[in-house]
Every structure is written in structure tokens, then in C-alpha cells.
Amino acid sequence: MSTIPHSLIREFPEPEITLAEWTRTMKRSVLREMLAVVSRPGILSFAGGLPDPKLFPVKEFAEAVSQVLASDAKALQYGPPFLPLKRHIVALMAQRGVICSEDQVFITTGAQQALNVLTHLFLNDGGQVLIEELVYSGIQQAIAPFNPDILTVTTDLQQGMDVDKVEVHLLAGSRPSFLYAISEAHNPLGVTLSRDRKQQLVALARQYGLPIIEDDPYGLLRYESSAASPMRALDEEWVFYVGSFSKILAPALRLGWIVAPEFLVSKLTVIKESSDLETSAFIQRSVSAYLDAGHLPAHLDRLRQTYRLRRDTMLEAMAREFPPSARWTRPTGGMFIWVELPGHVDTAQLLWPAVEELQVAFIPGTAFEATAGSNRTDAGHRAKNCLRLNFSNCSPDTIEEGIGRLGTLLHKYC
């Protein structure tokens, strides 16, 4: 049976030049490399986590950019965080049920930088972190230089992170530097943390003095009316909220934010300065001008409507085309559906026949297993029989076609 080519999973060769110790355990970004290979023309891809570029508000953004360039040369200068943008973020947070002030908003170069900066704020070399067994790989990349001791918990596909297991770690005496949670429309699992579990987690954070990094890039892409606010709405001392414009405007803006206690903002500033001095003034002012013009609500409505239809199209096609032994999540927002196949199936081995023979791509579940750092967890290959599907970047027709092809393959192997 064909498998993923070895070049996609091999380690870096040992260099002659002396590098920092932690780079010895550095893995290639299997996810990125897979994405590069499966993004060939002609491949019908459910692999990436991309918003649909056809939905980018190009015209409105171009107007905002021209206006900024015409009116303010400071847009191209070094400069402090742009206060009017912070005001817009405060208003966006209020839409998520979070009350905060401009002084608590820290602008970053994307959510990924926010994770990096917060990791530097909390984590010592060899320190403990608590993450889910299956999780966004960017958090693993952010913590890897610290050679962390990674504690993991499982995730319930209906209610989110298994909070009882968090408590088990804490009761056993573990004192992680932070816990990382994607509370809404999880990447890759598609699940949203239930209201009860959010409350339980916040209670544990207070009891044990455990900072929570709440990563919420999909919070404004919600396709059902009923939803709970993020954990930051329940606690402003222990919850460090991370937001992003990548999924609601465009990833290339590289613009995100942290909501943190005001007294820590100066420390965050110093940490961030060491990596990029500051987030582009030009981008901050351009996004702020776009928001001033009042375009965002209609744009968000359009995104939600379009992605909701694509999610529903994918779910219906899966129900029709996939074998009865397959199970999957029904996300209330975001961009991903998580699929579990019978235990004997290895989705990494299915990827190549899918790409080569049927020209359809997905990401095998093992790409999301928590494995970074020196102390590998005992998660094993929990996700060997799983895969992640993205529904935001294909038209409904393409989704029907691609799920049909995938169904043919799964019937052969399940």
C-alpha cells in the first residue's frame, strides 16, 4: 500500500555547525510540508485551514489602504500600537461577551505571535504545559524551544477538553506554567467547549493559580445562534485571550491581539520587541480604516452564511457517501470537521492513494498529536485512524465531488 513519501516525515540531517540544543529535537513541520505537496493544481483539497480568498473584502480594503496612504504618512513609520484599532478590538470583544479596556488590548502580528509571546511570558526551560492530546500544531511550535514537559488531556468530541483530567493532573501535584485551550470551533476537532466546562476550567485556574491561554481565532465564525461567551468573559485575571483577523478578514494581514491584565502589557511589549519591534503601523491603520467605514458586520454575515452552507453541504455529503463505520463532529463554527474511522485504518496510508489516484486531499489525524519537546506524552497514536477536513475553501459543488471521491476510498479501506 502506498504511504506518505518519506521526505515528508524525516528529521533534519545533523549539521556540522553548532546549533542551539533544542533544535536537535526539532521536527519538520509535517503539516506544512504535506500542505505544500497536496496543494498541487488539480488536487481537490480539504487539507488546509484557509479562508476562501474569493471572500476577501478586496475592494473595501483597497479603499481603506488608499485613504490611509493619502492622509497619513505616519502609516509608513515606526509607531506605537494604534489606539483607534484597539478601540475597534474592544468593540469586537464586546460582541463576544467580553468587557475589556484599550489598556488590556495588546496588538500582535497574528495569533501565532500572541502564542509565542505568551509562552515566553509564562514558560521556563523544561517547564510544564498542559495541552490537549490533539491540538493546533502552532502551540507545539511555540513551546518547543523550551523543551517543555508536556502534560496532555483528552478531548470529548461533544463537549471539548476533558476538564476532569485537568483536575487529575493538578491534584497529582503538577503545576503547569499554563493551560492552552481553543474554546470555540477547535482546530482540528471542530468541537466547542461547553459552558459548564468553561466554568469548571476557570474555577480550576483560580484555585490553582493556573493561567489559561484561550485561543479564539474562530469565535466570530459561528453558524448557530446559541453560544456561550469565551472564558475571558468569566475571568480577567487568569484567562489570556488571543484573537485574530486572519479568519475574519485575511491571514496575510498578520494581525491579532491578546487581552491581558494591564499590568502585564509592558512585559509583553518587551518580549514582542525582541522578535519584530512592533506590528506594522501600516496594517494597523489600514484595518482600522476598514473598520471605521463600518464594513465588518456585513462581511461577517456573508462569511457565516457562505461557510454555514459549505459545512452543511459537507455534512450531508458525508452522511450519503461515507461508510456507516465512520463518525464525525458537527461543528457549530470555524472551518473543520474531524472524522474517526475504524481502529484498523491508518489515514496516513490513505493520503497517498487519495492524492495520487483520486486527486483529493485531507490531513491525517496524527499531524495534530502532541509530541513536541523532550518528554513525549503517552498519547501514542491516538489519531492514527482519524482525519481533518476543511470546508471553508471549496465551493459546495467541489465539496460534493471531493466527498464522493473520498467516500469511494473509505469504502475500500473501512
Ligand SMILES: Cc1ncc(COP(=O)(O)O)c(C=O)c1O
Ligand atoms: C487555533 C489557531 N490558533 C492560531 C492560529 C494562527 O492564526 P494567525 O494567522 O492569526 O497567526 C491558527 C491558524 O490556523 C489556528 O487555527
